[in-house]
Amino acid sequence: MSTLNTQHLRNYPQKPQQVYLYGTCLADSLFPDSGIDAIEFLEQQGVEVIYPQGQTCCGQPAYNSGYQDEAKAVALAQVAQFPLDIPIVIISGSCGGMMRHHYPDLLKGEPGITQFCDRIFEFTEFLVHVLKIKLDDKGEPEKIALHTSCAARREMGVHITGRSLISQLENVELITHDYESECCGFGGTFSVKHGDISGAMVKDKSENLVNADVVRYISADWGCMMNINGALEYQKNSLRGEHIASYLLKRTQHNKKQRGE
Amino acid sequence: MAAQQLDPNESKYAASARNFRDNVKRDLGNQELRENFRGAMDYLVDKRKNAFPDGDELETLREQCKLIKQRCLLKLPHLLEQLEENLQANGIHVHWAETITDANDIIAQLIAAKNGKSVVKGKSMVSEETALNDYLEARDIECLESDMGEYIVQLAHQHPSHIIMPAIHQNKKQVADLFADNIDGFAHTTDVDALIGEGRRVLREKFCQADVGITGVNFAVAETGTLCLVENEGNGRMCTTVPDLHIAITGIEKVVEFLDDVPPLLSLLTRSATGQIISTYFNMISHPRQSGEKDGPEEVHLVLLDNGRSQAFADEELRQTLQCIRCGACMNHCPVYTRIGGHAYGTVYPGPIGKIVSPHMLGLEATNNLPTASSMCGACGEVCPVKIPIPKLLQRLRVESVKAKHNGEPVMKGEGSGRKSIEAAIWQVWSIMHKYAFIYKTSMWFATRLRKLMPNKIGVWTSVRTAPKLAPQTLHEKVQARQNQQQYKQLQGGK
Numbered sequence: 074m075s076t077l078n079t080q081h082l083r084n085y086p087q088k089p090q091q092v093y094l095y096g097t098c099l100a101d102s103l104f105p106d107s108g109i110d111a112i113e114f115l116e117q118q119g120v121e122v123i124y125p126q127g128q129t130c131c132g133q134p135a136y137n138s139g140y141q142d143e144a145k146a147v148a149l150a151q152v153a154q155f156p157l158d159i160p161i162v163i164i165s166g167s168c169g170g171m172m173r174h175h176y177p178d179l180l181k182g183e184p185g186i187t188q189f190c191d192r193i194f195e196f197t198e199f200l201v202h203v204l205k206i207k208l209d210d211k212g213e214p215e216k217i218a219l220h221t222s223c224a225a226r227r228e229m230g231v232h233i234t235g236r237s238l239i240s241q242l243e244n245v246e247l248i249t250h251d252y253e254s255e256c257c258g259f260g261g262t263f264s265v266k267h268g269d270i271s272g273a274m275v276k277d278k279s280e281n282l283v284n285a286d287v288v289r290y291i292s293a294d295w296g297c298m299m300n301i302n303g304a305l306e307y308q309k310n311s312l313r314g315e316h317i318a319s320y321l322l323k324r325t326q327h328n329k330k331q332r333g334e
Numbered sequence: 335m336a337a338q339q340l341d342p343n344e345s346k347y348a349a350s351a352r353n354f355r356d357n358v359k360r361d362l363g364n365q366e367l368r369e370n371f372r373g374a375m376d377y378l379v380d381k382r383k384n385a386f387p388d389g390d391e392l393e394t395l396r397e398q399c400k401l402i403k404q405r406c407l408l409k410l411p412h413l414l415e416q417l418e419e420n421l422q423a424n425g426i427h428v429h430w431a432e433t434i435t436d437a438n439d440i441i442a443q444l445i446a447a448k449n450g451k452s453v454v455k456g457k458s459m460v461s462e463e464t465a466l467n468d469y470l471e472a473r474d475i476e477c478l479e480s481d482m483g484e485y486i487v488q489l490a491h492q493h494p495s496h497i498i499m500p501a502i503h504q505n506k507k508q509v510a511d512l513f514a515d516n517i518d519g520f521a522h523t524t525d526v527d528a529l530i531g532e533g534r535r536v537l538r539e540k541f542c543q544a545d546v547g548i549t550g551v552n553f554a555v556a557e558t559g560t561l562c563l564v565e566n567e568g569n570g571r572m573c574t575t576v577p578d579l580h581i582a583i584t585g586i587e588k589v590v591e592f593l594d595d596v597p598p599l600l601s602l603l604t605r606s607a608t609g610q611i612i613s614t615y616f617n618m619i620s621h622p623r624q625s626g627e628k629d630g631p632e633e634v635h636l637v638l639l640d641n642g643r644s645q646a647f648a649d650e651e652l653r654q655t656l657q658c659i660r661c662g663a664c665m666n667h668c669p670v671y672t673r674i675g676g677h678a679y680g681t682v683y684p685g686p687i688g689k690i691v692s693p694h695m696l697g698l699e700a701t702n703n704l705p706t707a708s709s710m711c712g713a714c715g716e717v718c719p720v721k722i723p724i725p726k727l728l729q730r731l732r733v734e735s736v737k738a739k740h741n742g743e744p745v746m747k748g749e750g751s752g753r754k755s756i757e758a759a760i761w762q763v764w765s766i767m768h769k770y771a772f773i774y775k776t777s778m779w780f781a782t783r784l785r786k787l788m789p790n791k792i793g794v795w796t797s798v799r800t801a802p803k804l805a806p807q808t809l810h811e812k813v814q815a816r817q818n819q820q821q822y823k824q825l826q827g828g829k
């Protein structure tokens with residue numbers, strides 16, 4: 074069934090030699106290893122990865138709080154960091170949604186914005202549609218769940234690409250959890266401004282994931298995972314989310330790390 | 335009216351919307367209420383899904399209906415004039431009400447002119463908006479809600495918790511208890527059909543006694559001067575045919591240009607709302623009783639209410655709010671609504687549509703908490719049959735809410751009322767820090783080094799989660815280290 078909005082339909086370029094990586098502020102300070110894993114994984118696919126040291130945050134927190142000017146200053150500073158006409162791969166659907174679908178509005182009238190936004194690709198989207206990747210699963214059989222962020226699902230339409238990547242992993246069984254498409258309750262400042270509502274949402278989400286009886290869940294968004302993992306840890310449950318970049322890297326490589334596990 | 339009476343036009347809902355946070359606390363803690371909502375919403379979500387087996391057809395229809403509503407809104411002033419003209423030509427009187435008090439006054443006068451003492455009402459959210467029942471009852475006019483859900487909330491002295499299913503917050507046991515307390519001779523049962531039968535029996539008698547019927551309108555057709563009313567219980571038809579006086583009340587945005595605009599909108603409305611291919615009743619009211627006709631009201635009136643709608647209309651982006659056909663799908667799919675229920679909002683219209691429309695009706699000062707109470711998950715925008723970009727409008731309302739003082743024309747009543755200087759200052763610092771990478775990187779360097787000093791309790795976040803832990807090294811540093819290592823290796827290899 075296709076319920077995709079036309080905004081998801083786009084023309085994909087040929088496989089490039091080089092890409093930029095946008096790491097996002099959350100991965101930068103809290104989960105840097107997933108950024109390194111994404112770089113390593115892309116390099117294994119024969120793509121050179123450039124990580125501009127001047128990148129900070131996409132501006133979403135201020136934007137979603139209604140502080141347009143403050144968000145705009147930060148957004149413009151990001152655009153300036155990516156001068157080459159090559160794809161910008163983002164390891165978060167929500168920051169990807171911000172840069173691809175909200176920058177045109179926020180930065181209306183700035184030169185080159187449309188072209189900039191056209192170069193934005195969410196990580197799984199890039200793997201499936203641009204690299205047309207074929208995965209070779211080398212891991213042990215296991216059951217996992219997938220959590221797709223709302224931005225990835227509804228703005229970027231990339232819940233399908235996450236699924237299709239996992240379906241390529243021969244030994245991995247993807248278990249659908251209850252209310253899979255429902256929001257985890259993060260929503261940036263929402264989780265602080267309306268903590269009780271957000272708390273009720275993440276409680277339900279983490280319970281549904283636990284009930285799926287899986288060894289881990291995978292996501293491409295650290296915002297959601299920070300929220301859900303935090304709730305799981307609070308509940309003293311051992312289930313955790315793992316970034317899809319790290320997961321794919323681990324499943325597809327024959328390395329000491331994995332054999333030693 | 336006396337000045338100290340606050341704003342005479344301020345709705346009672348402004349006060350309850352200001353209490354949003356307390357309301358949320360109260361209702362989140364009510365387990366039975368939460369189960370009632372979750373169960374009912376799951377049911378409605380499922381019904382809608384089954385009503386649209388073909389996703390492409392759904393998308394085509396949504397696009398078509400969005401364009402219909404946008405076209406009608408573009409011509410709104412003209413269409414309203416045309417509607418008035420054609421209704422009058424059909425013998426239907428038209429009244430304009432700018433505020434809820436204007437609307438209530440007009441209706442009270444119409445009833446008084448007929449010496450009316452009792453009113454029977456079909457479901458009308460706009461009459462909830464004006465709090466018409468309270469207004470008429472204060473003038474000794476009995477108002478009876480005849481829609482089953484509305485009847486239940488009226489008995490319980492509540493107001494609707496959902497725009498399509500007013501009593502959805504109550505389960506059958508609660509309804510049975512309510513009937514037992516209020517209806518003489520009620521034989522206690524929790525059988526849904528029996529409960530409805532019982533309600534019907536009580537209502538039937540009232541229809542025959544009432545002097546006035548009051549209903550809402552789903553579509554007002556400008557081209558033909560026709561009022562369309564969608565309903566399932568036949569009570570709408572009774573209200574519009576049995577009493578001698580029929581008064582319809584609706585918002586100005588309900589006008590459509592052509593009769594041909596109605597079928598696609600109707601099809602999307604019922605399927606999005608309850609998953610029905612078509613409602614059980616679809617009434618088209620074109621004129622009062624004509625000579626030789628055996629039934630129908632002698633007089634038909636339409637009250638067209640503004641109540642903040644023209645404020646939304648004046649702004650091209652916010653105007654999209656008025657595309658709404660009140661199907662309720664956005665609330666059925668909303669994870670916030672599903673948890674806090676309809677009463678917590680404190681407004682007449684709950685859920686996502688309530689968050690975007692209420693600020694125009696009640697002002698942003700009373701409703702500042704509504705646009706922020708969203709995780710921006712987008713479930714509402716995804717299902718909205720007329721493609722209102724609800725998350726985008728929420729974001730816009732957040733901007734209006736925290737807007738700094740300026741000399742230009744205000745866009746909205748209460749704009750800037752949510753601005754707190756401390757919060758604004760934080761975002762300014764945040765902005766500078768993230769605009770200049772060297773400041774950002776230096777701060778992050780220190781933060782990661784001092785991570786042990788991070789508190790592990792951070793307000794409400796850690797009431798259900800552990801605190802996030804900073805990494806020992808940032809990604810920026812790790813990438814740099816990796817590059818240095820690679821260069822070193824290359825140099826070594828090159829030797």
Ligand code: SF4
Pocket residue numbers: 657658659660661662663664665686687714717718719720721722
């Ligand atoms: S905003 Fe859209 S989904 Fe919500 S009630 Fe209105 S038409 Fe229905």
